[in-house]
Structure formats: C-alpha cells, structure tokens
Amino acid sequence: MAGVVIIGAGHAGGAAAGFLRQYGFEGDITLIGEEPYLPYQRPPLSKAWLKGEASLEDLYLRGENFYADQRVTARLNTRCYAIDRAAKIVTVASGDHIAYDHLIIAAGSKARPFPAKGVEHVPHHLLRTLDDAERLKSVLAPGHRIGLIGAGYVGLEVAASARYLGCEVTVFERESRILARVASETLSSFFTSTHTAHGVNLVTGAHVSELSLGDGDKKIVHLADGSRHAFDLLLVGIGALPADDLAVAAGLETGNGIIVDEQARTSDPTIFAIGDVTSRTLPFYDGRFRLESVPNALEQAKQAAAAITGFKPPVVETPWFWSDQYDHKLQIAGLGVPGTTPVLRGNPASGTFSVFHIDGDGRLRSAECVTRPADFMAAKLLISKGKTGLDIAILADPDAPLKPLLQ
Numbered sequence: 001m002a003g004v005v006i007i008g009a010g011h012a013g014g015a016a017a018g019f020l021r022q023y024g025f026e027g028d029i030t031l032i033g034e035e036p037y038l039p040y041q042r043p044p045l046s047k048a049w050l051k052g053e054a055s056l057e058d059l060y061l062r063g064e065n066f067y068a069d070q071r072v073t074a075r076l077n078t079r080c081y082a083i084d085r086a087a088k089i090v091t092v093a094s095g096d097h098i099a100y101d102h103l104i105i106a107a108g109s110k111a112r113p114f115p116a117k118g119v120e121h122v123p124h125h126l127l128r129t130l131d132d133a134e135r136l137k138s139v140l141a142p143g144h145r146i147g148l149i150g151a152g153y154v155g156l157e158v159a160a161s162a163r164y165l166g167c168e169v170t171v172f173e174r175e176s177r178i179l180a181r182v183a184s185e186t187l188s189s190f191f192t193s194t195h196t197a198h199g200v201n202l203v204t205g206a207h208v209s210e211l212s213l214g215d216g217d218k219k220i221v222h223l224a225d226g227s228r229h230a231f232d233l234l235l236v237g238i239g240a241l242p243a244d245d246l247a248v249a250a251g252l253e254t255g256n257g258i259i260v261d262e263q264a265r266t267s268d269p270t271i272f273a274i275g276d277v278t279s280r281t282l283p284f285y286d287g288r289f290r291l292e293s294v295p296n297a298l299e300q301a302k303q304a305a306a307a308i309t310g311f312k313p314p315v316v317e318t319p320w321f322w323s324d325q326y327d328h329k330l331q332i333a334g335l336g337v338p339g340t341t342p343v344l345r346g347n348p349a350s351g352t353f354s355v356f357h358i359d360g361d362g363r364l365r366s367a368e369c370v371t372r373p374a375d376f377m378a379a380k381l382l383i384s385k386g387k388t389g390l391d392i393a394i395l396a397d398p399d400a401p402l403k404p405l406l407q
C-alpha cells in the first residue's frame with residue numbers, strides 16, 4: 001500500500017499527519033517539507049520569537065519524537081517538484097518518485113511580489129518562515145530605523161515587537177487606513193491610536209514607488225509624493241498568494257487557491273488540499289474564501305484525515321483568527337460581509353471592547369473582540385447558530401451577558 005503523501009510540512013501538513021493516525025490510519029505517511037524544520041507554528045514568528053521569548057521547542061507543533069513514534073516519514077529539506085496524477089506519484093528534488101494512494105497538498109502561501117521599482121537591488125526582509133524570522137531578529141537592535149511596507153496583521157505585529165526591542169519604526173500603508181481590507185474602521189482606528197501611542201510612525205495613503213540604496217548602506221523608500229525616507233532595514237509585508245503552482249501544473253481546479261469541497265477534496269478525488277493554499281466554501285457565508293489562519297489549517301487537516309480514514313467529519317466551525325499587538329489580544333469570529341451595521345460594545349479608549357457586525361435580519365455575521373474573550377466565544381456560537389433578530393441593546397451593553405442571546 002502506497003499510503004498518504006503530504007506535500008508541505010507546515011501547520012496544516014503536520015496536523016494532518018497526526019489526525020490520520022488519531023483517526024486510525026495504519027498505512028505509510030510521508031511528509032515532504034522544503035524547510036529544514038519539523039512542522040512549526042508561524043504565529044509566534046512575528047511576536048514571541050522576534051522578542052526572544054520563544055524557543056524552537058516552543059514553536060514545534062509536536063515533539064521531535066512524535067513523527068518516529070507515529071511512523072510518519074518526514075522528508076525535510078526536500079522540495080516536491082511535480083505531481084503525476086495518472087501514475088499517482090510525486091517527484092522530489094533528488095529525483096526520487098514517491099507513490100501515493102491519497103495525496104494531501106498543504107503547501108501554504110508565499111509572499112506577494114512587491115512591484116516597486118528598484119526592489120531587486122535593495123536588500124529587504126520578508127516574514128514567512130522561521131529562517132526569515134531569524135534573519136530579521138538578528139538585525140532588530142535598539143535605535144535601528146525600521147521601515148515596514150504594508151500594515152496588515154503581520155506588519156503591525158512586527159511593528160509592536162520592534163518597538164518592544166527599542167527600534168524606531170515607520171509603517172507605510174497604501175490604503176487610507178491600516179488593516180483596511182481586514183478590519184472595521186473602529187478597529188483600524190483603535191490600532192492606529194495604539195501604535196501611535198507606542199511611538200510608531202504610521203504613514204497611510206503611502207504609495208511606495210521606488211526603493212534605492214543610500215549612503216552608509218541605508219535603504220531609501222521613495223513615495224509617489226516625492227518624499228524619501230531612509231532606514232537601516234526594510235520589511236515588506238504586503239500579503240500572500242497561494243502556493244498552488246504544483247496543483248496548477250497537475251491540472252487541478254484552481255482559482256485564488258486550490259478549489260476544495262467541505263471534505264478538503266480537490267477536483268481529483270484522490271487528492272486533498274488543506275490550509276492557506278485552498279479556496280473553500282463556508283457554511284455560513286456565500287462564495288469561496290482563501291483563509292490564512294491556523295484554525296482553518298487545523299479544520300481542513302481534520303476534514304482531509306476524516307475523509308481518507310472514513311472517520312466522522314469534524315464539527316463545522318465558525319472561521320476565526322487572532323492577532324496579538326502590545327498587551328492587546330484581538331480575536332475575530334466570522335468574516336466581514338457587505339451591508340452589515342457595526343454595534344460597539346465597550347469603549348475602545350479602555351482597551352477592551354468588541355465590534356459586532358449585524359446584518360439586515362439582525363443576525364451576527366462577524367465580531368472583532370479586543371481582550372474580550374467571553375464576547376468572542378459567544379460570538380462564535382451566535383454566528384454558527386445564525387439566529388435572527390438579536391437584541392442590539394444587549395449586544396451594545398458591555399455589562400450585559402450574551403448567554404441569553406444563545407437560547
């Protein structure tokens with residue numbers, strides 16, 4: 001029996017190997033990863049790892065013995081080059097062919113190319129891998145001037161960590177507000193005040209037109225308004241694209257990621273895809289989504305492992321995400337949809353509040369909770385229940401328990 005081959009030894013791939021065994025799979029499992037590390041968690045890379053508060057053991061998804069104990073063959077430092085669907089084999093960099101009965105593609109996402117002029121001549125950092133984080137950490141020193149291009153969650157987490165380490169930080173964001181594509185105006189405004197209070201220089205509406213090198217190895221950011229800004233180091237974090245090249249070459253159905261069903265199955269019934277690389281449907285929302293989050297990676301790892309083993313499918317989850325910046329723990333339940341009305345619960349100035357987004361039927365579609373874990377837990381349940389006609393007065397009162405709304 002050829003068993004299961006997993007391409008990508010990241011969060012989703014590593015988790016899938018574990019779930020397969022947990023659900024009773026007895027065959028061979030081969031986990032192919034191009035990085036030199038066993039599966040590790042990426043969220044700490046922009047947070048605890050940069051601040052020197054996490055060790056490699058803290059990052060690992062499972063202890064080093066887990067893979068041998070569970071008879072999972074981890075082929076690290078090994079890039080997979082091709083999938084031959086007819087022969088049911090994958091080819092890796094050494095030229096080896098590995099046969100599969102079922103294939104799981106868990107190749108994650110890759111940094112979106114930055115289109116500014118001069119970018120290829122100016123050294124800059126990206127932050128996707130542990131090696132990236134290690135390179136960045138080694139140069140974050142007190143007093144260093146750091147330029148961050150892109151104010152998404154990862155960029156802002158790095159800004160917070162760099163301030164903690166005593167760096168001078170400027171963030172350039174093309175949109176008129178930070179987190180414009182992923183957060184409400186209230187949340188953007190809260191994090192704008194927070195970062196500004198911590199000494200971060202946020203420049204919004206900033207079109208970076210060119211990068212160049214200046215005296216003393218300085219990296220110069222040119223904005224379309226003609227201004228120039230010099231830094232000791234630059235980090236570009238303008239989002240990610242699905243690492244779906246192998247799937248495209250193999251003729252699987254793709255479109256902003258590999259298209260999968262609710263079992264994480266691709267257009268080829270023997271091939272599954274999980275994690276950042278997928279485009280999936282969600283029970284509570286119309287359309288297809290490519291989610292870059294740990295909960296999504298874990299949920300789809302369970303879906304694929306359950307489908308392969310015949311184990312019962314996992315409970316459907318409300319999508320969620322978190323981000324830590326300074327002392328603030330942001331948890332987001334659900335996805336932003338157009339046409340909702342925000343209901344504020346609590347006072348942003350206090351540092352603990354939630355924003356609930358309600359549709360025309362009085363149904364909760366998403367919630368942004370800042371250091372309000374109980375609101376977040378209730379919001380996840382309310383979204384999955386899809387209850388209409390929610391009492392806005394209760395939602396808006398930070399002292400009113402949300403439990404009655406769940407009944």
Ligand SMILES: Cc1cc2nc3c(=O)[nH]c(=O)nc-3n(C[C@H](O)[C@H](O)[C@H](O)COP(=O)(O)OP(=O)(O)OC[C@H]3O[C@@H](n4cnc5c(N)ncnc54)[C@H](O)[C@@H]3O)c2cc1C
Nearest residue numbers: 008010011012034042043079080107108275276292293294
């Ligand atoms: C800095 C940072 C901070 C984050 N913070 C958060 C957070 O706070 N909360 C949250 O929910 N999510 C966060 N995320 C996102 C989260 O880490 C990802 O959604 C999650 O890792 C997705 O898992 P994955 O297995 O799909 O992809 P990954 O974990 O990226 O793993 C994919 C792996 O596949 C490998 N690979 C790709 N192609 C091949 C190939 N052809 N052959 C062999 N190997 C291959 C890659 O090298 C990689 O190791 C963060 C991500 C980053 C980078």
